[in-house]
Amino acid sequence: MSYALNEVEALAKRAVRGAGMSWGTAEEAAKATCWLCRNRIDGAGVLSALLRQNAGKGEQDLRPVATTGLWQTADGGPLCPLLSGATLSDCAVALKDAPITMRNLSFPLLLLPFLASAAAQLGCTLTLECDAGAGSTDGNELALSGEGFLQVKSADVVIRIGDFSGKTLSQDSRATPAPEAWDTLNTYAHKTYAPATEASRLAGAGAGLSDND
Amino acid sequence: METPVQNSIPQRDPALVMRLNRIGSMHQCRLSFMRVLTRRLAKENWSFARPVFDVDAKGVGHAVYTATGPVRTYSLVAFAHDLPPEMRSDRVIATAWDATFTLFDGMPTAEDIERLSKNVPYQEAGRVNEKSLSVSRANRSVRLWEYMVDALSKGEQPDAAKVASVGYLMRTTAVYGSGKLGAADHETIADRPEFDAPFQAEMLSVFLTRAFVRDMINHLAHARGGDQATELAPEIAHGLGIGNSTGLGMAPFLINHPVLLNNWVAAREEAIARVRSLNTVTEAQANLFRSLFARVQVLVKAWRSEHPVQIKKLDALKADLDQIASRLNNDDLTADAPWDRLLNWTSEALSEEGQELIASLILEPYGDLVDNLSSAMSDHRPDAFRILGSMSVAALRDLMRGTYGWALETDWSAQENCARAWYVSEEKLEPRLGERFEEPIADYEQPLAPGRDVARAFENLKTWDASTPIAEFLLKHPEHRHSIRRVQINACAPYSEIQDNTICADMMPIDMLRYKLATFGATHFDPRSDRWVRICMFGNAPYPEELTNENADFWVYPDGEGRT
Numbered sequence: 001m002s003y004a005l006n007e008v009e010a011l012a013k014r015a016v017r018g019a020g021m022s023w024g025t026a027e028e029a030a031k032a033t034c035w036l037c038r039n040r041i042d043g044a045g046v047l048s049a050l051l052r053q054n055a056g057k058g059e060q061d062l063r064p065v066a067t068t069g070l071w072q073t074a075d076g077g078p079l080c081p082l083l084s085g086a087t088l089s090d091c092a093v094a095l096k097d098a099p100i101t102m103r104n105l106s107f108p109l110l111l112l113p114f115l116a117s118a119a120a121q122l123g124c125t126l127t128l129e130c131d132a133g134a135g136s137t138d139g140n141e142l143a144l145s146g147e148g149f150l151q152v153k154s155a156d157v158v159i160r161i162g163d164f165s166g167k168t169l170s171q172d173s174r175a176t177p178a179p180e181a182w183d184t185l186n187t188y189a190h191k192t193y194a195p196a197t198e199a200s201r202l203a204g205a206g207a208g209l210s211d212n213d
Numbered sequence: 214m215e216t217p218v219q220n221s222i223p224q225r226d227p228a229l230v231m232r233l234n235r236i237g238s239m240h241q242c243r244l245s246f247m248r249v250l251t252r253r254l255a256k257e258n259w260s261f262a263r264p265v266f267d268v269d270a271k272g273v274g275h276a277v278y279t280a281t282g283p284v285r286t287y288s289l290v291a292f293a294h295d296l297p298p299e300m301r302s303d304r305v306i307a308t309a310w311d312a313t314f315t316l317f318d319g320m321p322t323a324e325d326i327e328r329l330s331k332n333v334p335y336q337e338a339g340r341v342n343e344k345s346l347s348v349s350r351a352n353r354s355v356r357l358w359e360y361m362v363d364a365l366s367k368g369e370q371p372d373a374a375k376v377a378s379v380g381y382l383m384r385t386t387a388v389y390g391s392g393k394l395g396a397a398d399h400e401t402i403a404d405r406p407e408f409d410a411p412f413q414a415e416m417l418s419v420f421l422t423r424a425f426v427r428d429m430i431n432h433l434a435h436a437r438g439g440d441q442a443t444e445l446a447p448e449i450a451h452g453l454g455i456g457n458s459t460g461l462g463m464a465p466f467l468i469n470h471p472v473l474l475n476n477w478v479a480a481r482e483e484a485i486a487r488v489r490s491l492n493t494v495t496e497a498q499a500n501l502f503r504s505l506f507a508r509v510q511v512l513v514k515a516w517r518s519e520h521p522v523q524i525k526k527l528d529a530l531k532a533d534l535d536q537i538a539s540r541l542n543n544d545d546l547t548a549d550a551p552w553d554r555l556l557n558w559t560s561e562a563l564s565e566e567g568q569e570l571i572a573s574l575i576l577e578p579y580g581d582l583v584d585n586l587s588s589a590m591s592d593h594r595p596d597a598f599r600i601l602g603s604m605s606v607a608a609l610r611d612l613m614r615g616t617y618g619w620a621l622e623t624d625w626s627a628q629e630n631c632a633r634a635w636y637v638s639e640e641k642l643e644p645r646l647g648e649r650f651e652e653p654i655a656d657y658e659q660p661l662a663p664g665r666d667v668a669r670a671f672e673n674l675k676t677w678d679a680s681t682p683i684a685e686f687l688l689k690h691p692e693h694r695h696s697i698r699r700v701q702i703n704a705c706a707p708y709s710e711i712q713d714n715t716i717c718a719d720m721m722p723i724d725m726l727r728y729k730l731a732t733f734g735a736t737h738f739d740p741r742s743d744r745w746v747r748i749c750m751f752g753n754a755p756y757p758e759e760l761t762n763e764n765a766d767f768w769v770y771p772d773g774e775g776r777t
Contacts, residue, residue, distance in 0.1 A: 002342060005400070006392025014637075023660040024687075024694020031598065059691050067688065083691060090602025090684035117599055173401045174343060194657040196640035200647060211303035211458060211741070213355050 002174045003182075005034045011182075012047055014189035019051040021059055021082065028089075029082045032113035037175035039142040041109060041150070044177035048184035049153070050081065050107045059083060064102070067091050072103040078154060079105045085114025088159070092118035095126065099160035105130075108157050109150065112137060115159060127162035130155035136164050143168045222489040222553055224482040227616070231478070233713040237724025238526065238565035239731035241769060242573035243580060244480055247734030247751060248769065249587045250416045253407060254757075255765035257282050261421075261757035264320075266428065270436035271295050275330065276428070277321065278421040280757065282407055287346070287414075288317040289421035290326065292334050293429060301352050303386045303458035305643045308338070310350035312383065312425070316418040318344050318397065336387070336394070337641060343397040346414040349388040351422065354379050354456065361430055361445070366438030370446050377452055377515060380737055380749045383426045384456025390415045403591065410587040411473065412733060423455045423751050424758075452771075454752030457735065460745045461644045464725040465635065468661050468715065471699060473592045475706035477732050480590045482708065484576050484583035489553040498578035499546040505577050506541065508770035509570065510534055512736060515771065520740040522721070526566050533559075533567025580766070597702050600694065602684030604701065606677045612700050613671050616710055620664030621671055623714065632718035635661040646722060646744060662716040666696040736769065 013030035017023060029047065036043030054062060062080035064071040064087060071087075073079050079102055088111070094100065095118060105111065108128060112135045119126040120139030127136040132155065133146015144150070145166025194200065229235070241248070253259075259282045268274035278289040292313045300309045313334045317325065325344065332339030336350055357371075357379050364371045390412065391399035402408050427450050435442045467474050513534060518524055540558065544551065552575045559568045576583050614621065623630055634649040636657040647654040660666060670693040677686055687694055703709045714720060722744040730738065735748035754768045755761070 001340070002395070004343070004392030004395055004398045006398050007395070022692040022694060024696070024698060025691050027598075027695060027698070063688065063691065067684070086600075086691070086694065087602075087684065087688050090600055090682075090687060093603060120596070121599070173398065190639065192637060192657060193639035193642065194636045194645075194647075194654050196638045200638060200645055200652065200654075211745075212298075212301050212352070 002176050005037060005173065005175060008037055008044060008175045009034045011185050011189055014192050015051060015185040018188035018191035019054060025082055025086060028086050032085065032110060035113035035116060036109065038171050039169045040172050042177065044175065044185055045181040046107050046109050048181040050110060051188055052184065053078065053106060054080060070101050070103055076104060079103065081105060081107050081110035085111045089114050089117040092121045095122065095159065095161055099158050102157050104154060105157050106154055108152055108155055112142060124161050125164055126159060128157050128159050130157045134165060136162060136166065141168055220486045220490040222486050224486045227707045228712055230482065231708055231710060231712045233711060233724040235565050236728035237721065238569050239728050240570045240573045241731050241734045241736060242481060243576045243583060244484060244587050245732060245734030246410060246412045246416050249410045250413055250420065251754060251760060251765045255760050255762045268293050268432055272429065272433050275326065276425055278424060279320065280417060280421060286320055287417060288321055289418055289425065290315050290317050290321055290329055291425045292330060294334065303352060305387065305460055305641055311353045313350045314418060314422055315341055315345045316347040316414055318346055340395045342395055343401065345396040346402065347388055347390045347418045348394050348396055349385050349418055351383040351385045353383055354381060357382055362433045362437060365430065365434030365445060366442045368438065368441050368443045370449060373449055376449055378517065380752055381454050381456035382430055384458055385419065386458050388415045388419065409591065411591050419455050419750050421757065424756050426455065451753055454749040457748050457750055458745060459726050459730060461646060461722055463729045464722045465644050465659065465661055467725050467729060468663065471702050471709035472594055472597050472706050475709035476590050476592060478708035480586040484586055485572050487582050488575050488579050489556060491552060492550050494547050494551050496547060501578045502546065502574065503541060505574060505767065505770055508772055509574060511771040516737050518739045523738065523740050529564035530566040533563040536562055537571065597706065598698065600698050601701055602682055604683045605679065606674055606681045606683060606686060607679035609683050609697065609700060610671065610674060612704050613667055616703050616712065617664060617667045619712055620668045623664065623668065625665050625668055629718045630714060631665060631716050633716045633720060635659040660695050663699050663710060664714055665716065667700060670696040
């Protein structure tokens with residue numbers, strides 16, 4: 001089924017929050033998911049896979065410890081592309097001085113929208129490279145190279161100022177997520193919904209005077 | 214368009230404007246979205262047609278209403294239903310309605326109608342695609358519908374006073390746009406000139422819905438009375454708008470779209486500042502203002518509410534109108550910056566209802582000066598969402614002390630200051646407001662208390678060195694990202710934040726609903742509790758086939774050009 005990108009954004013935001021991440025991260029993750037969908041990448045699929053992998057871990061376990069030197073988690077475990085990506089966007093200017101290397105980054109595809117944010121700030125093209133391939137973006141368009149890059153679940157990556165390389169993807173204004181991925185996101189999103197009770201139905205929405213006159 | 218000179222009077226202070234009491238006292242103005250729509254439709258000479266009206270004697274069937282502009286056609290596809298009375302509810306939890314609609318991008322084919330007929334009547338339980346720009350539903354007014362069908366079927370006109378006491382034959386209970394239920398994202402149509410101002414597709418759907426509702430009452434009266442039946446008299450039809458019941462969903466919208474909120478408020482504030490800055494006023498402009506002031510008094514006189522808070526506000530507004538009338542008797546309004554003098558006086562002498570009514574009304578003679586601001590009311594700045602990580606902790610703190618000073622001084626540990634929590638119910642995913650200390654909802658709280666959240670971030674920032682880039686703070690404290698983003702947005706969008714407590718014990722969500730609905734152009738605000746409100750849309754407006762440049766602008770004021 002085809003979904004509006006606003007539907008993707010609304011669900012992704014709730015799902016990321018439902019998976020235990022902070023609201024601000026969820027807001028950015030939702031826009032990142034849409035950005036991937038706009039570039040015809042299965043954003044809902046990769047986000048749902050990430051949330052399943054992150055399950056049980058808090059943001060403090062999943063974020064880079066510091067932004068000097070190698071970016072990695074405290075215990076060398078999987079580095080979350082949403083938290084790393086938000087930080088990358090915050091620190092974009094550092095890329096002018098030197099490339100950034102991230103160790104054991106989960107689902108590098110999800111870092112690409114944040115590369116786009118950094119690229120837009122710097123007014124240049126940024127490239128992410130790993131063993132399986134590379135992605136480059138000027139903030140709007142995305143080019144990919146390397147067979148298997150779309151399937152990478154974890155990699156050490158280098159981000160640097162560079163040129164477009166690979167095949168530029170066409171863009172779309174709708175998303176067609178796989179039903180399983182959509183269901184997974186709905187399952188996480190559901191954790192943010194308060195169970196409906198008759199009391200909340202009346203008081204929570206403010207019953208007040210007659211609504212049928 | 215006149216090019217405005219540098220304003221000598223600045224825009225009003227956000228700390229004055231962005232209070233719940235004040236935004237809860239807003240009135241429609243020239244920049245309201247309904248009026249932007251009718252002006253454009255008239256100016257561009259849009260044409261209207263009803264290619265399909267296939268409704269049986271019981272009121273079941275469908276109809277298509279088209280609006281054709283310079284480049285494109287849009288079609289309201291309406292489905293009429295025979296709803297058992299016990300199923301009729303305005304609440305979002307309803308599952309059936311008297312009529313359901315979609316605004317279709319282009320002319321629907323028979324296959325489109327067939328597909329839509331299997332989805333639109335079910336609303337949230339159905340799906341549409343990118344050819345739909347909105348999805349909506351409406352219920353009949355029990356007070357008027359049967360009475361009017363009965364009267365007209367017998368060849369009699371309904372009692373005008375009884376009709377006016379309700380003001381509409383149907384009220385919409387939701388008008389969904391931008392991407393909802395699979396409809397087109399606003400972003401995909403935002404580059405069309407007709408959607409330059411916000412919510413134009415939704416307003417067009419309501420404008421056409423009003424014609425459908427008039428046609429339905431005439432059709433059913435004729436089906437019942439045959440040759441004996443008569444058509445609804447135009448002067449009564451003109452008074453009818455489309456009602457609307459609005460619940461809590463609109464309140465989170467304002468908080469979740471800070472740039473949009475800023476742009477709406479800033480456009481009107483800029484318009485007010487431009488007009489206040491005029492040193493002299495022509496006699497024609499002053500006379501137009503006086504005549505519209507007379508007409509707005511008729512509008513206020515017809516405004517009914519049973520809600521104690523609104524009754525009190527209405528009483529104050531009526532007293533304000535008396536005061537304004539006597540002041541206008543002693544001021545010819547032509548010299549010595551008359552609008553600025555008038556507004557300065559209102560801020561001393563009138564309630565906020567009266568102040569905002571006049572602030573809107575002074576814009577009326579100045580279409581050339583202010584109407585172009587409507588295109589600045591959309592959000593053209595997606596980049597505002599991006600956090601500027603290089604900003605120093607000291608700069609962030611300064612920004613917080615400005616707009617959020619009130620929040621930094623609030624005792625957030627006091628129960629009354631955080632008595633409420635916003636949450637989303639699993640039932641139809643509707644936003645609700647609950648009692649934090651009485652219901653198990655805190656774990657589900659939505660981030661709709663910016664003041665409290667910024668105060669928390671400020672507290673955590675206290676131990677950080679002033680020169681540290683905020684990126685470092687956010688790396689350690691991702692839980693503050695949403696607050697830091699809001700603070701930075703506010704730095705370049707000064708009206709983006711409601712400067713009040715949105716979770717305290719005595720907060721009235723209807724203040725936020727009122728603001729959004731007034732910006733749409735609604736009138737006759739009638740709160741039904743502290744968290745839902747009824748309004749009237751397009752009351753007194755010309756019907757599509759009557760729209761001209763002469764009646765497209767001031768129809769909102771009764772006895773105006775909308776009447777024939």
